[in-house]
Amino acid sequence: MPRLAVPEPPDDLEPELRRSEPPPLPELSETEVLRHFARLSHRNYSIDDGLLPLGSCTMKYNPRVNEQLARLPGFAAIHPLQPEETVQGALALMRDLERFLVEISGMDAFTLVPAAGAHGELTGMLMIRRALLHRGDDRRVVLIPDSAHGTNPASAAFCGFTPEPIASDERGQVDLAALEARVPRGDVAAIMLTNPNTLGIFESDIARICELLHAHGGFVYADGANMNALLGISRPGDHGVDVLHLNLHKTFSTPHGGGGPGSGPVGVRGELVDFLPVPRVVEGEDGLLHLSTDFPRSIGRVAAFYGNFGVMVRAAAYILEMGPEGLRRAGEDAILAANYVRKGLEDVLELSYETPTLHEVVFSGRRLEKETGCRTLDLAKRLIDHGFHPPTIYFPLIVPGALMIEPTETESREELDAFVAAIRAVVEEAHRDPETVKGAPWTAPVRRLDEVKANRQLVLRWEPSAD
Amino acid sequence: MLREIGAASLDELLAPIPPELRLGRPLELPGPLSEPELLEAMGELAARNRVVAxxxxxxxxxxxxxxxPAVVDHLLQRGEFFTAYTPYQPEISQGTLQAIFEFQTLVCQLTGMDVANASMYEGGTAFVEGILLAVRQHRGKRRRVVVAGEVHPWYRDVLETYAANLDLVIVDVAADPETGRVDPEAVGAAVDAETAVVAWQSPNFVGVVERTDALAAAARGAGAFALQAIAEPWALGWLEAPGKLGVDIVVGELQALGPAVSFGGPYVGMLATRKGMVRAMPGRLAGMTEDVEGRRGFVLALATREQHIRRERATSNICTNSALMALAVTIHLALLxxxxxxxxxxxxxxxxxxxxxxxxxxxxxxxxxxxxxxxxxxxxxxxxxxxxxxxxxxxxxxxxxxxxxxxxxxxxxxxxxxxxxxxxxxxxxxxxxxxxxx
The missing domain is CATH 3.90.1150.10 (Aspartate Aminotransferase, domain 1)
Incomplete structure (x- = not known):
């Protein structure tokens, strides 16, 4: 801390508003702090440790050069309220990224402000709500497939909508017949679809679904969590969807950071462009780029500033590094990797649906449990002892004991082989020695943790008395 | 790999996508750029921004x-932290979970509150989530929100956007133009039995310190919750902890304690409150527990509040938050x-x-x-x-x-x-x- 070299200011504040004592923060040396957090880091499994096959999370390699770029002073040290003429490079980067995302997705325009996928969903649904109200239409029902991520109904509810589940059919796709019966009733504001869906299955009726919704005055919201499967191959905008959010922290390789920050840009088509949040990057008559709020139909601001710029830098860099062929190759290789894993496991685990899958695959643990008494949770925990992060488990909810695997394109064949071998070994163990599987993990920093205790005797902070 | 799968070509794997829905042309994008070319291209963009010391x-x-301090970013660049996912498998996420627990602790120590969550996106959305927490705690029966004085205009804007469909009545009480402070008596007059929360910022948008004690009393006098927003958390090295002045909910922006200014983000929102409101809180919480051998460990607690379990009845739709930026703040506060x-x-x-x-x-x-x-x-x-x-x-x-x-x-x-x-x-x-x- 620089030493005080100016006069001490007068005490002009009411004494009761001034601190009576310093905050009781810990008192540590730099060495102690560094070691403490270095040791904590050893207790994490990350992409840098190995394959991280969480379904619909797209845990791909995070390119290191992008970390370096985001830390360039020209990006990291610029203040959001500098005069606009002094941040033309930043505004150009945002405009370029918007254009890249428009081309990749087939949407008409993007906002980069939302900070994460769920924030993007909220933004998108607010636009749909505003557009409907603009038509004088107060319809409230939002159809959400039973395979959807929990953020979808939560986001819809935050916008004043009433979520209504729509069933999946025997293909693992939205039940078109049910939809054709439901939508014409005229109260459906929108459907929220993930495509490919959380089973890894492409919603092959998507164009028909869009026509159906549009014919009856509704909108189609596409959750782009699984956009990795479509990169350079197929564009949601061309399918007819009206709103699409992307996860830069999934498809575009920016790191998850142990739970954030992310970035959830939202693309829209047609009439919805007018409702995008402010500010938007526009080119002025002076030839400069500006952040404009002059959009009278806009839903307004969804965050104080302009979004997670540092994440945008990384994503723009990723797109430039990959180029058009590279992005398509990423999509194809993600599909290849997932199908390779599917093939490697389909004889030992029960496939949830026979339908071909793209970038991820969902198995059911039901049969294994019946045969061995080992649940999906046990299998997942035992996988830790075999050196891997488990897949997403018990989601989607429509698959009993679901194991949802998304390997991504940045894994080598050798890593995929090792992962498949590890799962096969655990399945074999479940038959031979179920108790070892049920007691797992044995080699992690801690064994199974008591979640019931954690919820009953809430300890959410350290306190001197609790030490 | 295709042979193992039993597919003749990659195209066969794409068969689920109907041909008419395929792009059928290369994307029109620049690149690919080699690493030196990328450094040059991005370096040119960065150079078009004015950086001053x-x-x-x-x-x-x-x-x-x-x-x-340099050690903060050094630790942030450890791949074990920044390339980890949300800690859904606690046994191999103890690093992240304990760091969240420590973040919650430090935020409480700084603000004098009982409980803090694992972070929000940033200050504007944290402000709204704090207000919605107060409305929820009243079980939705009080739907009036009093915004007192000079709250950051863009936080106020985000509230307007979020509240558009939530059936809330927002009442603004203007600051005294002379002092820049809001008059607690004027606030008291605006608070009624329908008011869920009184929200102010201190130090406020124009830099002035509000009468937090009197504002909290005005809110509580009518059974409303008192919410203080803070955009410059260093002020808490000088100002009394809000928890000691009767504040029920503290929200704000912690960027000043860790993340770079970075043209507006990523930053990290804070949300802290009193014990009795924990079940209505939005966002993740790390809780302490033990494993089957009695060793201390950490898990995500009260997950039944969250969207992946409760879906449309969740306390918030937030999922991904700002964990890595919260880690930066945690390390920095530990150093300070x-x-x-x-x-x-x-x-x-x-x-x-x-x-x-x-x-x-x-x-x-x-x-x-x-x-x-x-x-x-x-x-x-x-x-x-x-x-x-x-x-x-x-x-x-x-x-x-x-x-x-x-x-x-x-x-x-x-x-x-x-x-x-x-x-x-x-x-x-x-x-x-x-x-x-x-």
């Missing part, structure tokens, strides 16, 4: 340039300790007061408000503040933030912020620079 930047208004935050607040405040003394002596320049301030204040100039800011930028000085970026009618006013970085020499340059451009 922290000491010569006097910009604030929700984003602040403080010194962050009680004396570091206190001294940083003391130096920042002293720099601001010294600068005001010098700047207000310039002809035609005056401070607009008379209320006590921490490290920010609004000056009025004889010419538009945006012109002043641009002219100073030409001289390598950033500041003030013109109020015209936020609202009409105050074109000649600009907001200056000072931190420990803006020492006497920098203040001297600012005084000289401002003298030149006026």
């Amino acid at each position: 922290g000491k010569d930047s006097f910009l604030g208004a929700g984003a602040y340039r403080h010194h962050v 300790g009680p004396s570091g935050i206190t001294e940083g607040a003391r130096v920042s405040r002293a720099h601001a007061h010294e600068a005001l003394r010098r700047l207000a002596a310039l002809p035609g320049v005056r401070r607009v408000h008379s209320g006590p301030f921490f490290n920010e204040f609004v000056l009025e100039f004889p010419r538009p503040a945006a012109e002043v800011a641009s002219a100073l930028a030409e001289r390598g000085i950033l500041g003030p933030v013109p109020l015209s970026r936020f609202r009409a009618g105050e074109e000649r006013r600009g907001l200056f912020a000072f931190t420990e970085l803006n020492g006497p020499a920098a203040i001297e340059r600012l005084v000289a620079g401002l003298g030149d451009v006026l």
Whole structure:
């Protein structure tokens, strides 16, 4: 801390508003702090440790050069309220990224402000709500497939909508017949679809679904969590969807950071462009780029500033590094990797649906449990002892004991082989020695943790008395 | 691999996508760029932004340039932290989970509150989530929200956006234009039996410290919750902890304690409250427990509040938050300790007061408000503040933030912020620079 070299200011504040004592923060040396957090880091499994096959999370390699770029002073040290003429490079980067995302997705325009996928969903649904109200239409029902991520109904509810589940059919796709019966009733504001869906299955009726919704005055919201499967191959905008959010922290390789920050840009088509949040990057008559709020139909601001710029830098860099062929190759290789894993496991685990899958695959643990008494949770925990992060488990909810695997394109064949071998070994163990599987993990920093205790005797902070 | 799968070609794997829905052409995008080409291309964009040293930047208004020790970013760059996923498998996520638990602890220690969550996206959304927490805690029976005084206009805007469909009535109580403070009596008069929460910011948007104790009393007197927003958390090295002044919910922006200014993000929102409100809180919480052998460990607690379990009845739709930025704040607060935050607040405040003394002596320049301030204040100039800011930028000085970026009618006013970085020499340059451009 620089030493005080100016006069001490007068005490002009009411004494009761001034601190009576310093905050009781810990008192540590730099060495102690560094070691403490270095040791904590050893207790994490990350992409840098190995394959991280969480379904619909797209845990791909995070390119290191992008970390370096985001830390360039020209990006990291610029203040959001500098005069606009002094941040033309930043505004150009945002405009370029918007254009890249428009081309990749087939949407008409993007906002980069939302900070994460769920924030993007909220933004998108607010636009749909505003557009409907603009038509004088107060319809409230939002159809959400039973395979959807929990953020979808939560986001819809935050916008004043009433979520209504729509069933999946025997293909693992939205039940078109049910939809054709439901939508014409005229109260459906929108459907929220993930495509490919959380089973890894492409919603092959998507164009028909869009026509159906549009014919009856509704909108189609596409959750782009699984956009990795479509990169350079197929564009949601061309399918007819009206709103699409992307996860830069999934498809575009920016790191998850142990739970954030992310970035959830939202693309829209047609009439919805007018409702995008402010500010938007526009080119002025002076030839400069500006952040404009002059959009009278806009839903307004969804965050104080302009979004997670540092994440945008990384994503723009990723797109430039990959180029058009590279992005398509990423999509194809993600599909290849997932199908390779599917093939490697389909004889030992029960496939949830026979339908071909793209970038991820969902198995059911039901049969294994019946045969061995080992649940999906046990299998997942035992996988830790075999050196891997488990897949997403018990989601989607429509698959009993679901194991949802998304390997991504940045894994080598050798890593995929090792992962498949590890799962096969655990399945074999479940038959031979179920108790070892049920007691797992044995080699992690801690064994199974008591979640019931954690919820009953809430300890959410350290306190001197609790030490 | 295709042979193993039993597919003749990659195209066969794409068969589920109907041909008419395929793009059928290459994407029209630049690249691919090699790493040196990428460094050059991005370097050119970065070079088109004006970077000034922290000491010569006097910009604030929700984003602040403080010194962050090198060890913070060093630790942030450990792949074990930044390439980890959300800690859904606690046995192999103890690093992240314990760090969240420590973040929750440090936020509580700083604010005097009982419980804090694992982070929100940023200050604006944290402000809204805090208000919605209060509404929820009243079980939705009170739907009136009183926003008192100079809350950051863009936080207020985000509230407007979110509240559009939530059947809330938002009432603003204006600040006294002379002092920049809101009158607790006027606030008291605006609070009624329908009011769920009284929300203010302190230090507020124009830098002035509010009467937090009286505002909290005004809220509580009518059974409403008291919410204080904080955009410059270093102020808590000087100001009494909100928890000791009757505040029920503390929300705000913690960027000043860790993340770079980075043109507006990623930042990290804070949300802290009292024990009795924990079940209505939004966002993740890390809780302490033990494993089957009795060893201490951490898990995500009260997950039944969250969207992946409760779906449309969840307390919030937030999933991904700002974990890595929260880690930066955690490491920084651990380094600062009680004396570091206190001294940083003391130096920042002293720099601001010294600068005001010098700047207000310039002809035609005056401070607009008379209320006590921490490290920010609004000056009025004889010419538009945006012109002043641009002219100073030409001289390598950033500041003030013109109020015209936020609202009409105050074109000649600009907001200056000072931190420990803006020492006497920098203040001297600012005084000289401002003298030149006026």
